Amino acid sequence: MAHMDVLLQEDVENLGQRGQVVRVRAGYGRNYLLPQKLAIEASAGNRRMIEEQRRVLAKREHREKASAQGEATKLDGLELRFERRVGEHGILYGSVTALDVIEELKKRGYDIERRRIGLRDHIKEIGDYEVTIKLHRDVTPTIKVKVRREGEAEEQAAATSATEAAEPTETTTETAAEATTETAAEATTESPVAEAVANEAESAQE
Numbered sequence: 001m002a003h004m005d006v007l008l009q010e011d012v013e014n015l016g017q018r019g020q021v022v023r024v025r026a027g028y029g030r031n032y033l034l035p036q037k038l039a040i041e042a043s044a045g046n047r048r049m050i051e052e053q054r055r056v057l058a059k060r061e062h063r064e065k066a067s068a069q070g071e072a073t074k075l076d077g078l079e080l081r082f083e084r085r086v087g088e089h090g091i092l093y094g095s096v097t098a099l100d101v102i103e104e105l106k107k108r109g110y111d112i113e114r115r116r117i118g119l120r121d122h123i124k125e126i127g128d129y130e131v132t133i134k135l136h137r138d139v140t141p142t143i144k145v146k147v148r149r150e151g152e153a154e155e156q157a158a159a160t161s162a163t164e165a166a167e168p169t170e171t172t173t174e175t176a177a178e179a180t181t182e183t184a185a186e187a188t189t190e191s192p193v194a195e196a197v198a199n200e201a202e203s204a205q206e
Helices: 026-033 044-075 098-107 152-205
Strands: 003-008 021-025 039-041 079-084 091-096 123-125 127-133 142-149
Touching (some): 091 142
Parallel strands (some): 079 142
Antiparallel strands (some): 127 142
């Protein structure tokens, strides 16, 4: 079976990294890699061009890695929240897909290609998930995806409001109780004084 050597211009999964010269089947190289501009043919006749191309790719690699590292610091730990209707056993009526993640990231100002989202299967249950984003082969930040039942946020907000509204009533009740206790204490303190005055009046009359 005929083979050919090619210089990869992009990373190709299970084949090699950008800038590498690899041997592939001639049909695969001519029908896929070359037309898709993923590689160029490497032969004795274009060796000088190949070396120059490798230097260009090495500089491009450095720039892209630095850019990816800068974006990764912003993405790493980013939290995305999705709400879905939930059926029995916590199964979602509408799953969360990589496209949903891409759209939500766009709203935050990040334009990420589908192939870089590390979510192979759709999310079909409520819960917390970690999803990797392959910005570069050496740079893979992780974002958090939280899937919640539709309306749950509103219910929690309503419960919090109800709790906050009940707190002043409790404080008022406690204040009233304290005031009653203080009044009783004052009355108790004043009673011996009143009794002494009465005794002195009786003695004077005698």
